[in-house]
């Protein structure tokens with residue numbers, strides 16, 4: 001019941017289709033919180049111990065450092081944009097069957113652009129949109145997704161194009177000036193933060209009832225679904241706490257929100273954000289203690305406590321929390337489920 005609570009989103013797609021890799025800009029027009037490259041191998045483990053011998057001649061330990069969040073992929077913290085771009089193109093890695101890539105979420109931040117005529121295609125928008133930094137420099141828009149909205153047609157829900165799009169703008173700068181149609185149209189923009197998913201079947205996080213692999217759970221007591229007997233006690237099916245499952249103050253919901261916020265704001269992978277907001281022990285999460293707290297207090301702390309990610313300094317060694325975390329989480333728990341949350345278009349297009 002408790003394992004997998006607030007489970008991790010599926011991992012980026014590896015191998016099924018070509019992995020899109022982006023480049024860090026080499027001028028200083030945009031900021032990045034760090035220069036990171038992901039290395040994975042289709043259907044196999046991607047251990048730093050196997051990767052290091054392949055690239056040690058070209059990259060020194062003062063240039064790159066590995067961090068392994070799980071066996072399936074290694075994150076490489078690079079000392080500069082140039083080194084990261086080179087590593088993502090390394091031929092020795094490729095020849096050995098590894099995919100080295102800079103994911104979209106490390107190269108760009110997602111923003112919503114409002115009031116974009118639904119008749120305009122994603123391709124048209126990508127070709128006709130420009131973003132400018134406060135100093136007037138051009139900032140590239142790497143990807144455009146039309147958002148969807150749900151309507152009821154004869155009682156059946158249907159997803160149609162909304163009047164807003166999600167754009168991935170390179171770097172971490174605050175929302176730049178976004179212009180459309182040869183620069184004639186000024187656009188309103190806001191930062192995009194992914195909403196957490198909670199399953200309607202088992203009430204765990206980061207998947208939907210459609211893809212749920214668990215049995216149905218009773219929303220009131222968190223036990224296997226039952227109709228023939230009354231609930232023995234009240235328990236949150238999402239986190240196991242003593243509050244109602246639907247409570248907006250469920251600590252696991254707050255944690256999921258914080259993770260999504262940190263991913264968006266600080267260009268982090270889910271693994272990295274999960275490390276910033278580790279799961280608390282159950283005893284700390286009674287309804288009374290949560291309800292009396294400011295639900296956004298954790299977010300405010302983020303600004304101050306956020307660990308500095310490497311930029312121009314050599315990356316720091318992995319924090320000690322990593323080993324304890326790995327003990328709690330079976331490393332291959334997600335084997336066979338390799339779809340990506342962060343770059344999966346179908347997901348990104350939906351609004352909820």
Ligand SMILES: [Zn+2]
Nearest residue numbers: 199201202212
């Ligand atoms: Zn489920």
Ligand SMILES: [Zn+2]
Nearest residue numbers: 218220221231
């Ligand atoms: Zn029950």
Ligand SMILES: [Zn+2]
Nearest residue numbers: 236239241250
């Ligand atoms: Zn809860």
